[in-house]
Amino acid sequence: MDAQLVVAGNRTRPVHQVVCYRRILVTSTGVWLGKKPLSHALPLLLTQVSLISAIAAITHSLLRRLGQSSVVSQIAAGAIVGFSGAASDRRVAAALFPPQSKIQFDVLSGVGVILFLFMVGVKTDMGMIAKSGRKAAAVGFSCTLVPFVLMSFFGLLLRQSMSVGFREELVYQLAATWARTSYAVLSCVLDVLNLLNSKVGRLAMSATLISEFNKVIATIETALRLGMKAKSQMMGIGAFFSFLALLGFILLVARPVTLWVVRRTPEGEQMKAGHLLAVLSMAFACGLINEVIGHQFATDAFLLGLALPGGPPLGATLDRKFDTMVSGILVPLFMAGADLRMNVHAISDRARCGYVVFFVLLGGVGKVVGVLLPSMYCKVPLRDALTLALMMNTKGIFEVYIVDGQMYAVMVLCVVAFSVVTNFLVKITYKPSMDYLVNKRRTLQHSRMEAELRILACIHTQENVVPIVELLKTCLASYRKPKGSAGGAAETDHIMNAFSFLQQENKGSILVLPFVAISPQATMHDDVCALALEKKASFVILHFHKKMAIDGSMETVAALKNMNINTLNYAPCSVGILVDQGPSTADHLLYHIAVYFLDGADDREAVAFAIRAAENPTTGVTVVRYRLPREWREPCAEEDLDDEMVSEFRMSTIQNHRVTYREEVVKDGQGTIGVIRSSSSYFSLLVVGLRKGKKSPLTEGLSLWSEYPELGALGDVLASTDFGCTVSTLVVQQQTRVGVQQSEGAHRDKELSASLSLRKRSTPS
Structure with missing residues (x-):
């Protein structure tokens, strides 16, 4: 019926x-x-x-x-x-x-x-x-x-x-x-x-x-x-x-x-x-x-x-x-x-x-x-x-x-x-990504040294805490205190306690504001970008989607790969992807960072990171600049900006005995990798620029077998298990979205040059 x-x-x-x-x-x-x-x-x-x-x-x-x-x-x-x-x-x-x-x-x-x-x-x-x-x-x-x-x-x-x-x-x-x-x-x-x-x-x-x-x-x-x-x-x-x-x-x-x-x-x-x-x-x-x-x-x-x-x-x-x-x-x-x-x-x-x-x-x-x-x-x-x-x-x-x-x-x-x-x-x-366009530069390079630096660190599991806390503690904090202990029952509590202790250990120089977000995998980057925009962050730290397992192999967290790529595309500030290779085997009392500087905006951002890290008395910094043979070089505005960035780095660290700068002349990507291979084991952290879509003889041939485009040609090699690198790597991308999408042209070069001049005037001698 x-x-x-x-x-x-x-x-x-x-x-x-x-x-x-x-x-x-x-x-x-x-x-x-x-x-x-x-x-x-x-x-x-x-x-x-x-x-x-x-x-x-x-x-x-x-x-x-x-x-x-x-x-x-x-x-x-x-x-x-x-x-x-x-x-x-x-x-x-x-x-x-x-x-x-x-x-x-x-x-x-x-x-x-x-x-x-x-x-x-x-x-x-x-x-x-x-x-x-x-x-x-x-x-x-x-x-x-x-x-x-x-x-x-x-x-x-x-x-x-x-x-x-x-x-x-x-x-x-x-x-x-x-x-x-x-x-x-x-x-x-x-x-x-x-x-x-x-x-x-x-x-x-x-x-x-x-x-x-x-x-x-x-x-x-x-x-x-x-x-x-x-x-x-x-x-x-x-x-x-x-x-x-x-x-x-x-x-x-x-x-x-x-x-x-x-x-x-x-x-x-x-x-x-x-x-x-x-x-x-x-x-x-x-x-x-x-x-x-x-x-x-x-x-x-x-x-x-x-x-x-x-x-x-x-x-x-x-x-x-x-x-x-x-x-x-x-x-x-x-x-x-x-x-x-x-x-x-x-x-x-x-x-x-x-x-x-x-x-x-x-x-x-x-x-x-x-x-x-x-x-x-x-x-x-x-x-x-x-x-x-x-x-x-x-x-x-x-x-x-x-x-x-x-x-x-x-x-x-x-x-x-x-x-x-x-x-x-x-x-x-x-288009939610349109909300992340900003009219100001939010980068490490364009931030005043004496001004507040806001960093957004993304934590997905408890295993992500140690490498990111160590990165913040040893590279950006102004001093350290004796270690303590933190407790908690739930994984979220452990994460919060770790960052609360970081704040207590560096009281007066670090302020931690924890946020918890539950997001669908496809839109996790929206939470990251929206929070970075709201809190006016200058730098976002992401964890690479692969992590070191107990047996030395790499475990994959597939959901993070798309989040990292989307965050790189839409973030309203600079972004760093941390490839954690486990504890460093370098036998040094100092936490020693190496910045491999080739050319371009991303590499300049990496050097700006080095300037910040050099302020920490427990951190040693080495900047290695790779250059083509003199007869191969062609004068351009990009090289002038790179020279200004190097001058800024050397001026700000001129009396710092923990800082080293040197130049290496190479002809191709194999020469670049050869220098890195011979020296990487002496460092605790390697910092490179993403250099997305940028072609250069210095990385020639490196992108042919690229597996992780979100790391760039050089970062991809360092993250590869075939390379044999046991040092963690930070891949840096400078902010790409300002007002409207801009390319590496004369307008941005003028803006960057003006920013460098401003930093020179504001940096104490």
């Missing part, structure tokens, strides 16, 4: 369509015994699941290149196989989607939705509401209230002229549904567009979470309304208080039990199977209770997820065990199943459907106004405000409800249209 809602006059009444079919078995004995597998429930369901999952995956692989989310791909998959596509043929519909298959298909997709919304709720940080600030709060409430009021007002205004089948109650339902932005849908869209951790993306997620909080209030209002519609006063009171009892179960039972389980799970490990099953059982129990008291079955699964602690171990365990199955199979079934019910051929009443489109567009306009007004008041840039309005207009299948066939089809088409247009416009108009 399939129930629908049909509107007549001012009332919405249920009409039941009775569908009769033969009783079927669950499993088939096979074609060899003369049976038709698709006439049995399980083979038919497996066929539907396989077909829809495959078509959704293929469709998404094509549409995601255009910036479209999985929502559009899954709805498109449903349209391809559904009654607007292949199933419009009666033979195909009878074979693949007979009426008797609808129940098991809907049940399986419903289970998927419960799991999906529960996982989204668990991954959601409720602290975002408290931390969102006035901008997110204003946008969240305004972009929900304005479209609801606007649609309701025009519904009242046009109530006399609307067709018989479209009255005020439907306008209210449409306004209440389309005024909200689904947190689950928006998070999926921003994930595809790699904008989850962008400035506008974070604002949109915070505002949407506040909008979802409005949904909780609406759910309580629904509970009251159901209570008022009950046959007796006692039944009404029972309907309302049963919902409150469910909220009490979530807050007073489910949350404490989960927190107890989390505390019993060792750090870094997944939850035990029994504990995870207990949590999942509570999620399905919430869905059952929702059905019993008359609410949507998945609503409280999301509320339960919000109430539980996200992150490891619960969030990490759910993500590892269920994410692929839920997002790749069960959710596409729900989305495509919703579209299977759509039949574009059922659209016949143009006036009625025209009103639906009108109110949907009105809601979109209200969203834009509801975003722009508080954004202008909070002084959000117009480009960011328009992008935010597009994001908040993202729609999914959760905005669709069944009234009748043609209205349902129109709503689904509106969802697709909104999603396609907003996703495409956001993709082509919003």
